[in-house]
Amino acid sequence: MPATPASFLLLDADLAAARAGDPVVLAGDEGRHAARVARIGAGERILVTDAVGRQAPALVVAARKDSLDLELLEDPREAPVRAPxxxxxxxxxxxxxxxxxxxxxxxxxxxxxxxxxxxxxxxxxxxxxxxxxxxxxxxxxxxxxxxxxxxxxxxxxxxxxxxxxxxxxxxxxxxxxxxxxxxxxxxxxxxxxxxxxxxxxxxxxxxxxxxxxxxxxxxxxxxxxxxxxxxxxxxxxxxxxxxxxxxxxxxxxxxxxxxxxx
CATH class of the missing domain: 3.40.1280.10 (SPOUT methyltransferase, trefoil knot domain)
Structure with missing residues (x-):
């Protein structure tokens, strides 16, 4: 797997309790753009992040009309604490x-x-x-x-x-x-x-x-x-x-x- 997947996508889902192997759905505007405009397809590896900043590489299992079905490839990395x-x-x-x-x-x-x-x-x-x-x-x-x-x-x-x-x-x-x-x-x-x-x-x-x-x-x-x-x-x-x-x-x-x- 490449060190940095080519696509970086924002999840509405919270990755706090997610683990490697868990399924995740990329839906909404982001999923629609990924499927229709970016034309990301099954088999591609991407990097996903939630609003807090937890990130994980993921595999696209299926590309639908307005969403992507994903599988997390690693446990999400916690968001860095940046203070102040x-x-x-x-x-x-x-x-x-x-x-x-x-x-x-x-x-x-x-x-x-x-x-x-x-x-x-x-x-x-x-x-x-x-x-x-x-x-x-x-x-x-x-x-x-x-x-x-x-x-x-x-x-x-x-x-x-x-x-x-x-x-x-x-x-x-x-x-x-x-x-x-x-x-x-x-x-x-x-x-x-x-x-x-x-x-x-x-x-x-x-x-x-x-x-x-x-x-x-x-x-x-x-x-x-x-x-x-x-x-x-x-x-x-x-x-x-x-x-x-x-x-x-x-x-x-x-x-x-x-x-x-x-």
Whole structure:
């Protein structure tokens, strides 16, 4: 069997109790795509993962119209424990830049993503768009997981307006998390917190959150409220990055500093 099967597929099933030799059905949208579009057939070996990040190689026993019947070839590997968790609060943006941020953040290891309807957001989710927008971000994250073969699918929260985000930030900081707001007018760079961030795992910090504002910037009153709730403002770097780039760039820095990379 090749070391890395060619196809990487996401299961809705939980592999916690699964063992080598167990049958598993790949159904739903993923099964339909695998059978109809990817045309994965009987006899092929694939790699499957559940939402938590448990992974196992599997043999396709039968290919049906909208699903695949699989047999696990090994006991599933437990998802690696990556601490602290990394979270992105991404303000809605135009031109698909927020979805680009979700895609890159997922590839760079984000564990949680929160859509933010900021006061200066040009793109706004209301009514039916709340559910549709979240579903689109979830689909973007799932596709990115398949591309990079990372363990675990990031959680995409329901969209929050600024008032809800302030409450959320307060809860995250009270729980021991670190919340960083990227702000181009701040003088303190993110590397100024390097020692604290390097020691976050040993200190038991459960989660580090990065907040990225909309194209028009974070309103002064929003920034004040977020800081009052426990967030800290930091400068990411000398350049002013697009909304689609800032969050993923910050997550890359955090992955290196916290030891999640290396």
């Amino acid at each position: 968790r990394l979270a992105l609060v991404q303000a809605l943006a135009t031109g698909g830049r927020d979805e680009q941020a979700v895609e890159s953040a997922t590839e760079l290891g984000a564990d949680r993503i929160t859509p933010w309807i900021a006061r200066r957001s040009v793109s706004v989710w209301k009514g039916d768009k709340l559910a549709k927008g979240r579903a689109k971000w979830e689909a973007t994250a799932r596709t990115a997981v398949k591309q990079c073969r990372r363990p675990g699918i990031p959680v995409v929260d329901a969209a929050e307006d600024s008032r809800a985000l302030v409450r959320d930030v307060r809860a995250r900081t009270v729980a021991g998390g670190i919340v960083l707001v990227l702000h181009e007018q701040e003088h303190r760079g993110i590397l100024g917190l390097a020692d604290e961030l390097r020691g976050a795992r040993e200190a038991g910090v459960p989660e580090i959150t990065v907040i990225v504002g909309p194209e028009g910037g974070i309103a002064d009153e929003e920034l004040e409220e977020l800081v009052d709730a426990g967030a800290r403002t930091v400068l990411l770097g000398p350049e002013v990055l697009r909304s689609s780039t800032a969050g993923p760039a910050a997550l890359a820095v955090l992955s290196a500093l916290t030891g999640r990379w290396g």
